[in-house]
Amino acid sequence: MTNDLLGRHRAVLPDWLALYYEEPLEITHGEGRHVWDARGNRYLDFFGGILTTMTAHALPEVTKAVSEQAGRIIHSSTLYLNRPMVELAERIAQLSGIPDARVFFTTSGTEANDTALLLATAYRRSNTILAMRNSYHGRSFSAVGITGNSGWSPTSLSPLQTLYVHGGVRTRGPFASLSDDAFIAACVDDLKDLLGHTRPPAALIAEPVQGVGGFTAPPDGLYAAFREVLHERGILWIADEVQTGWGRTGEHFWGWQAHGRNGPPDIMTFAKGIGNGMSIGGVVARSEIMNCLDSNSISTFGGTQITMAAGLANLTYLLEHDLQGNARRVGGLLIERLRAVAAHVPAVREVRGRGLMIGIEITKPGTDEADPQTAAAVLEAAREGGLLIGKGGGHDTSALRVAPPLSLNVAEAEEGAAILENALRSIP
Missing domain, CATH: 3.90.1150.10 (Aspartate Aminotransferase, domain 1)
Incomplete structure (x- = not known):
């Protein structure tokens, strides 16, 4: 069979x-x-x-929520008010740590990162993106264009200009032999040098722990140090929490919190675990960033009632236990x-x-x-x-x-x- x-x-x-x-x-x-x-x-x-x-x-809590929601209504699109979507958005906005947060739901991490790139480039009016070597951010045309792992990036064509930064892998590369503090300092110097040779980028996108890259990570504090450099220049920080979110790393609820001395990211993406198998992804951003788009948009399947019911039940179980x-x-x-x-x-x-x-x-x-x-x-x-x-x-x-x-x-x-x-x- x-x-x-x-x-x-x-x-x-x-x-x-x-x-x-x-x-x-x-x-x-x-x-x-x-x-x-x-x-x-x-x-x-x-x-x-x-x-x-x-x-x-x-x-049982998730399967019951899905079954009960399926018996009422499965889908209506974002053109109509959706109580489970609002309720889950409220909880994620509060948990994100991002002030005055807005949440947009998608169907996958790929789509979430694609949306984050759209927001960042529109807000900053730049198509240049900083990304980490050994990174992975999804399989869409824009996401593979910022993926720093050749095994998962099938084309060099891209709507974005991508510049790759050192630091996502602690034990390989030219700075591997340095102490943690010296490693961070060297990566920051490399970032500053890179920025001196290019037009201002829209954002840095980074996984706090690189997933497809083999669960590699920099020393705690690297992205906080990067954030200081980026903030001075108005460059946004996108934290890709598709694999690190919801407490998986144990020490923190979000992976960015290991690098959080300068506050939360400007934009955060999530997916995977929140639906416990149901197709949920999303973006959290400050309202001024999320609301920067000057045209209409909807999502046919993002935030559909049945996936939101699963997400609410799953998140409740995770927090209560x-x-x-x-x-x-x-x-x-x-x-x-x-x-x-x-x-x-x-x-x-x-x-x-x-x-x-x-x-x-x-x-x-x-x-x-x-x-x-x-x-x-x-x-x-x-x-x-x-x-x-x-x-x-x-x-x-x-x-x-x-x-x-x-x-x-x-x-x-x-x-x-x-x-x-x-x-x-x-x-x-």
């Missing part, structure tokens, strides 16, 4: 639509932190549909366990991350050379052991990505770590 579905998939879908595993899985159902495939195999899910099943599979605190506690235990394992596996260059957002970088032993074949082998071995994880990285996809639902408990963390240990130790 699965082989038949794979053949049908290949016959009608694009060749570039990636599938995990030599024998791709058909996931049929899930519960809590587990999913099952079409053959009845049960897996501990440490990837959550790319960090999207944020609380749990089949969370302190899943941010759980991510900090259980994630801290998990990362230390994985670091202890990695110390005995020469192919592991680094275990990095915070909360339940952990990257394991695989290289050829004794070198910094990426080893995507071995990373893929570990991915397969983990699956054989009953664990689903992800992969990424800016150096030929050689980082494993571990990002379970935020309700993960200690026993499940230990179980997943044991499976990963066996998978890593299977490396020849």
Whole structure:
């Protein structure tokens, strides 16, 4: 049955639509932190549909909210007042930390970042964007044009002029050998030098922790230091919180808060986990920025009632059960366990991350050379052991990505770590 579905998939879908595993899985159902495939195999899910099943599979509070809303009305568009959309916007505006915030809902993180770029370039009347090396911001024409990862940017054509800045990867590049303070100072000097050679950009867009890039991050405070330079020149800061938002990093509700001494970003984008699988993305910005557009706009599917009902139920559950605190506690235990394992596996260059957002970088032993074949082998071995994880990285996809639902408990963390240990130790 699965082989038949794979053949049908290949016959009608694009060749570039990636599938995990030599024998791709058909996931049929899930519960809590587990999913099952079409053959009845049960897996501990440490990837959550790319960090999207944020609380749990089949969370009763969310499924009940979706079912009840579907029984009333599913969709009406933004041309009509929409109570669930207003209620969720009110909560996100308050949680964002952005003063006098306005919220616009989209259907994905790609569309959210696309909207943020539209707002920034219109507000600043500039089509120049600063972006980070090793970054990823989506698959639209404008988003791939600011993505600093060649594996995910299929064209160099773009409506924007993009300039790439140092700093998103702490342990690679020309500043890797410096102390954290010296690293930040060098990156700031590089930014200042870059700005001296170009027309004023509209904005810097940055992921506080780079997701597709392999869960890499700069030292805390880098973006605060960047913000000082940008603010002096009127350049906006867009924080891409598509993967880091909603408490996943444990220490903070938003990733930008690790760099927040100069206040919140001017624009923030979000998606993935807030819908727990439903298609929700969005942009939060100061009212003067959000309201700068001088033409009409709507969203047919952004903010539809059924997705907003899911988002409200999911956010309520997350806050009432302190899943941010759980991510900090259980994630801290998990990362230390994985670091202890990695110390005995020469192919592991680094275990990095915070909360339940952990990257394991695989290289050829004794070198910094990426080893995507071995990373893929570990991915397969983990699956054989009953664990689903992800992969990424800016150096030929050689980082494993571990990002379970935020309700993960200690026993499940230990179980997943044991499976990963066996998978890593299977490396020849």
